[in-house]
Amino acid sequence: MSAPTGLADRMTSGEVAPGLRLVTMPMGVPEVLTIYGSLYGGEVFNSSDNCALSDVTAAMLDKGTRQRDKFAISGLLESVGAHISFSSDDYRVNFSARCLREHMPLVLELLAEQLREPAFEEADLESLKKRMLGNLLRDQESTHEQAQLRFSQLAYPEGHPNYTPPFDRQKADVERLTGAQLAEFHDRYYGRGSLLVVATGDVDHSQLAEALLSGFGDWRPVQLDLPPKDRLRGHRGHPAVQEVVALPDKTSVDLILGLVTPIHREHPDFLPLYVGSYILGGNFAARLMTTVRDEAGLTYGIGTGLGGAGEGKDAFWITSGTFAPALLEAGRAATMEQITRWAESGVTAKELAAKKTTITGTFQVGLATTRGMAAAMLDVLERGLELDYLDEYPQEIMGLKLAAVNRAISKYIRTENLLAVAAGSLDDQGQPLKEQ
Amino acid sequence: MTNYDQIKSSGGISEYLLKTNGLTVLLLEEHSAPVVTFMVTYLVGSRNEALGHTGATHLLEHLMFKGSRNYNKDSGDTIWTLLQNVGARLNATTWLDRTNYFELLPKEHLESAMAVEADRMRYALLRDSDRQPEMTVVRNEFERGENDPWESLEKSMWATAYQAHPYHHSTIGWQSDIEGVSTERLRQFYDTYYWPNNATVTVIGDFQAKQVLSLIERHFGALPSSPEPIPEMYTTEPRQQGPRRFIIKRTGEAGIVGVAYKTPPGSHPDNYPLAVLNNLLSSGKTSRFYRLLIDSGLATNLQVANHPFRDNGLFMIYAFLTPDTGHEQVENLILETLEQVRREGVEDQEVARAQAMAKAEVAFSRDGSYSIASALNESIALGDWTYYTTYLERLTEVTATDVQRVARLYLEEDQSTTGWFVPLADNSDDGEAVMEAAK
Known part of the structure; x- marks a missing residue:
């Protein structure tokens, strides 16, 4: 087998701004640019009284910004066949984007806007809540999800990042969230500091770094405390x-x-x-x-x-x-x-x-x-x-x-x-x- | 390459025919990574089955991993261990029109994959002692599927829409057929369809064409072509004469509405405007159904599909309801949206957006040899592999007028099938609507 040696040598890495690292790797796939990234802001940063805060905050990122509503942003992306998506896990908010190389500046501009200036409109939040409650009901009727949830509760104490709360708790926490709570969570935890971006495919490191600097260079720095070891x-x-x-x-x-x-x-x-x-x-x-x-x-x-x-x-x-x-x-x-x-x-x-x-x-x-x-x-x-x-x-x-x-x-x-x-x-x- | 006829090239893919036995070979060199995808597609799927042996194609696919002349437990080299031990990602899939076996692996092991596939093309063991435990494996696959309300709904959708044509039954088959089909029947199936002249070998990735053609000839060249012509499936579906409707009621938590319409065979040019219609109805937040059903909080998810198959297919719309949302309300909104397209047509801008999205998706689909192979596999199945390479060009020719025309032609009430999944624990106000629909 030809060992995959020298991968790191083919990558370019650098700090675009304090707390924002970019690593790129050109690959021989014409036109296609793939961007993955993450920053802290996941479930471990939830307040103790609401387990849904981080998930819902991340899910609202693509529902419009203070500058443009969700349809305007989606229209721009869809007109060039590009995608941006967000999710969150126990520690991080994750994002991914895929586009043709020529559309990178547009995608980076919208990515920065979505991460930095989400609108958290109440009407969008209410719609999202209904969908999340529906998805929780579907999980509730899934043998797989039910077994996983119960195992997590037997294996970990409540509050551990691997612990999954009961469905009723999850549903109740989703239902009572407000836009103001999401905005407060976003203000407190989202920012430069732990922001990582990688890009592969038809990529030019310096162009991407420039776009990232333009989009995130003046974003607020955030220094977050991770959970103490005894919580792990x-x-x-x-x-x-x-x-x-x-x-x-x-x-x-x-x-x-x-x-x-x-x-x-x-x-x-x-x-x-x-x-x-x-x-x-x-x-x-x-x-x-x-x-x-x-x-x-x-x-x-x-x-x-x-x-x-x-x-x-x-x-x-x-x-x-x-x-x-x-x-x-x-x-x-x-x-x-x-x-x-x-x-x-x-x-x-x-x-x-x-x-x-x-x-x-x-x-x-x-x-x-x-x-x-x-x-x-x-x-x-x-x-x-x-x-x-x-x-x-x-x-x-x-x-x-x-x-x-x-x-x-x-x-x-x-x-x-x-x-x-x-x-x-x-x-x-x-x-x-x-x-x- | 004197033992090959070069048939044609399209989109960088070259087609060859191995003269000795009629094996079709498709090659695409793609040198971005030191890996290769090797795939064999047989033109046999659940459309080639009949009552009593539904699911046979899929069960046979499972048995094909149980061993062949040179690769079995007794020889010490099972197919799984030989290939997985070198890091190969391998599996097989069965669908309506085809069965495919594939290996994605480091390029230096390509010949191992070829040797395995050539061996099991004609020398699979297919022992009864293997069928018995594998039958319960497949039955558990069936049972897992039945756990999912949507899978149950989709099976019933096809079974209701198609009554004569074998698309009526799902690829996994009916449970009693999975349990009852004999090994002898499976072998008969194998001996009817598993021949070089009913197969396409596809190689995509980091290789040199001349060398690979030589290797393919070495491993597959000695296999004979079928002694009898591959039988044609001749059943056609009589024209539907009115809307059909069904309901599945089961303990559960969330409802689903499905509406489906008959579509033409995959090779028909109307599939391109239907693909554009699918896109402008359901892809992205600006799509019509997203605005109407998702953004409004009536549905959690949407699934709209119009896969091109060898024979007539279905344009299917599924909406997964949010709590307290009525089935009838969502069904009416779906129907009103389709009626609006039929009556008023669509905007040029919507068509242009769908075409831009398709352009990007085609580029994305070239990211990785398996991704290409997977898309190419479905084109092989519908009878023309250049469907894959010419898709974007044909889609770009679609106009708003074409979209309205196909909506009027195919999305008509008399060709529709509507299905609801109604969770018995549902406390919404669907009770009357369910009864009404059931009448």
């Missing part, structure tokens, strides 16, 4: 729990088996545990898909992974799969057999060698599009790492030792502590409802 701990060493979320009229059950680990993304044991987990359930060729799906035919999909590990948070380890209600018990038993064998005996040198090339090859393939490359670049910057890490990561994976992987599995995966959540048409004992 999950329920470490939690006892085993089995729960059912009953939902009528569902033909498939979502099952989660997981636990909290005391390690975060930058912990030296993270990659060994990540690769070990990949061997258990990272892809079709992994143990769970080979046995529970391919051999036993019990599920369409089952997998294992680590998540919620950024910014120093305690990561969760999770195995999740779907099963017909009548096959849930057999599916759970087959899954537990694999997890137990893996946790007790670890993985083999042959498996590790195979998954090393899988992960590094997949990494290379993922960098072949402007979006894949931009996402990887932004991830590195958000983690506070140097761009060289994109070149070092495959070497780091290839250098992992079998003993380190098995030590991490043995140290962090305790089957006696597993949290189990099944969401679907089940009674409280996990048996199929009679009408099934």
Whole structure:
């Protein structure tokens, strides 16, 4: 395999203004420009009495500015086929833009206007609230969303960035938000300071830097305090729990088996545990898909992974799969057999060698599009790492030792502590409802 | 390249025909990254199925990963392990008109993907001992789909709109057919459709054409063409003579309204103005439905689709309702909007906007070899791969007059099918409307 060396050498990086970093990488895709970026302003900055503040603030960014209403902005973008979108996660407000190269100045002008001067019109807010409440109702009838939500509540204390509040709380918090609250949140948290922008494709660094300077150079500087470390701990060493979320009229059950680990993304044991987990359930060729799906035919999909590990948070380890209600018990038993064998005996040198090339090859393939490359670049910057890490990561994976992987599995995966959540048409004992 | 006929070129893509067995080959060199997408598209989909074996194409696609002559558990090299261990992204998809198998992988492993696809084109094992566990896998895929109210609604939409034509049933099939189809029937399906002369090999990415043609010939050249002609699917849908309507009632939280109209086959030129109509109705915040349904807070999301298929298709409009919004209200607004287009036509500016958006989308779709392959796959399926390369040019020729004409021609009440998903826990004032519609 041709190793993806020298990626960082092909990038240009610089601070456009204090607290605004730009990294660009030209790629051979004619005309196409992809821009990804982020700044702090996510859920951890919410006031304790409203869990929806950051999400709704970000969702209102494309609903008009103090200079132009949403239709005027959209009309300009759509007339040249460009897109700008916003979202938020636990720590950051994220934005992405895609356009033809010639339209970069327009897109940057509108991006800056939207981020800096959102109008927060009450009429738009009321419309958005209705849509968000509708989407929450759809999540509420989803076995997948219900299982994920309950697992997060069992694994983390309320207030932890990985904790998801009950649906009723989410709905109530959305409903009572006002435009004034959003404007206050925006004034307090949005600004230069943690603003990162990456651009890939048909890109000219100096032109983009100039446009960014014009758009954001005089934006207010913001220095934010991140949550204290003790707020990043999950329920470490939690006892085993089995729960059912009953939902009528569902033909498939979502099952989660997981636990909290005391390690975060930058912990030296993270990659060994990540690769070990990949061997258990990272892809079709992994143990769970080979046995529970391919051999036993019990599920369409089952997998294992680590998540919620950024910014120093305690990561969760999770195995999740779907099963017909009548096959849930057999599916759970087959899954537990694999997890137990893996946790007790670890993985083999042959498996590790195979998954090393899988992960590094997949990494290379993922960098072949402007979006894949931009996402990887932004991830590195958000983690506070140097761009060289994109070149070092495959070497780091290839250098992992079998003993380190098995030590991490043995140290962090305790089957006696597993949290189990099944969401679907089940009674409280996990048996199929009679009408099934 | 004496064993190939060069057929044509369009948009940088070259078509070849392997003389020994009729295999079509499409090549597009794209050197922006050291990766390649390799894809085999078979012209067989759920349109080639009938009652009793609906879902067979898809179930067969699953079995194709269970092993072939050279790649199986006994040989130590399963398809998944061989290709995933080198970082390949691989999978297969089945839809109405086609089945495709693809690998996106580092370029130095391209030959491994070719070897696998050539081997399973004629030497898939298709064992009954593999079908039995795979049947329950596919059944769980079906069950997962049924968990989603929209998927249930969409299946019923096609089943109601199409009664004779096999687009009536969804690609995953009816549950009892998934459970009941025999391995023998699946093998019969395989032996009817999986031949080089019913397949197109597509290679996109960082390669040299001459070398790749040679490799394709090495791996696929010895496979024979089908001993019998590939059978044609000859069922056509009788003309619909009046609007159709259905309701799905199930425990749930949020309602959905769907309205669909019959459209012409994908190769018909009216599909271009229909694509523009779709865009100006639903793409972006300035679109008519966004303003009417989303911005007003009546719907959380919209989904408007008019995929070009080999045979007649559907222009489908789905609105996902916000809490306390009535189905009838949203349905009436959809119908009034369409009537307005039929009656008054559309603005030149709206058409120009749709064309500008299409220009950018075509450029974006060239970002990555898999993205290109995926779009090209659907053009192969409808019977003309140059649909992909000429799409923008044809779309640019569309006028506002064309859009009004196709709206009048196709979006007419007698060719419509309307479906509601009504959550039983719904407390809105739909009760009477539901009863009215049910009558």
